[in-house]
Amino acid sequence: MFERFTGSARDAVTQARTEAADLGDVEVGTQHVLLGVLWNAEGAGKQLLDEIGLDYRTTRQRIADGVGQTFPDAEALRGIGIDLDEVRRRAEQAFGKGALNRRGGGREDGRPRFAQESKKTLELALREAIALRQNYLGTEHILLGLTRLPASSAGRLIAASGVTPDELGARLRQRLRKAA
Template sequence: MFERFTTNARGVVEGAVGHAARAGSAVVTEEHLLLALLDRDGSKAAFALTSLGVTDRRAEVTAALADARRRGGMSKADVNALAGLGISVEEIVAKAEEAHGPGALSEATPRKAWPSGRPSFTRESKKVLEKSLRMAAARKHKQIGDEHMLLALTAMPGVVAEVLAEYGGTYGGVERVLFGAAA
């Protein structure tokens, strides 16, 4: 599949690996893919993110991702559903951090290097890459670009899609910017 990636898409994957390594993460997540997309300049995904105003709100996007990580990866929808049952996720996070330190519900133990020497991708980040392939194929595109990766991130349920949508990067908006109203 990677042989079909454009230079920009390969750059996103490499950037995601870099973000994971700098964070001391044992795996490459969808969050790392999004951060790598936000790093790009001059690509189709960069154009879409800039057009929708997401790039200008990078600090807010990064903070929202960090907040979700602090909650153990729970989306705001999950937090609201639990609140409806009388469960305060904020209280649980505070108690866990009081007992085990800041970031207790984030990724377990940070690691400096991957045992195999190569990064591991989470099941969800692999699904993003697979969905990118399907989106490119559905549009009869011969190559997978970073625009397909961005579309896949907006289409898949979870924290990354929620954060993107909160800051203007919905699936419909990205699709309109990239492919026009008739997409």
Template sequence: MFERFTKDARAAVLGAVGHAERLGAEAVEEQHMLLALLDREATRGSFALASLGLAGRRESVERALAEARRRGGLSRADADALSGLGIDLTEIVSRVEEAHGEGALAAEGKRGGGEGGRGKGWWSGFVGGHRPFTRGAKDLLTESLRMALAQRDRCIGDEHLLLALTARPGVPAEVLADHGVTYASLRRVLYGGGEAKAG
């Protein structure tokens, strides 16, 4: 499938691997893909993000991702669900950090290993066997293909990776939505029906 990725989409995936390596993560996660997409310039995805007001807000996105890592990678929706069961995630994080130090649940090098599958699947050849991809990151790449096919686009671009991030539940979609980038708004900018069209 990687032959269907545009140069920009390939650069974003390789950028995600780079972010995982710099952060000391054992595997490439969806959040690394979001960071890599924020790095891109002069692409359909970057123009769409700028149109939706995300340009210049990278620090805010990084803070939100760091806070989610501090919660052990759980989204606010996950925390709310746990709260409904009588589990106070803030209290748990506080106790873990009291015992093991601040950011103990966010320790990048200790996360992501169990879901990777180094050397398995088309994505390992795509990125040269660097870090394995978590199940969520693999599913994101597959979902980007579905996004491209739904639009009858011949290739998978960075805009399809963005659409897939916003369509899937989890921290990246939550962070993007908090910054005004939802699946509906992104699709409107990319494919019409909005004030601006990236492209």
């Protein structure tokens, strides 16, 4: 699959792993893949991200602050009076920013492994390139793959920009078809 990746797309995937490691995460999540795309996007995808105001620096800060993360048991804990946001705030107040970031685990070489959702994103990116009859896979296709998982961390970060992942994907597909 990687032989179809453009240099920019390969760099985006590599950057996603770097972002996960820098943020202290053991897995490369969709939020890290989005950061990799933002860091190295070009062409139609980059133009569209700029238009909706989704930029690398702001998105990275939002991820570091925990925006877009899912905590499956948060609602259950809230039901018994535990507010995870307050727990995070107090832990960071006492132990420093990022004190509750997931560390350890990962691969034996210490690099974060790709989460299933991130692997699925790359598979969906390849499907998008094939559907568009394009013989390469670029950052725009990775972005399309991300829009196909609206409940993911990246999907929530995209939605926070005021555009749903479905809307972003439709607009990007339209631009790519026009360019072809």
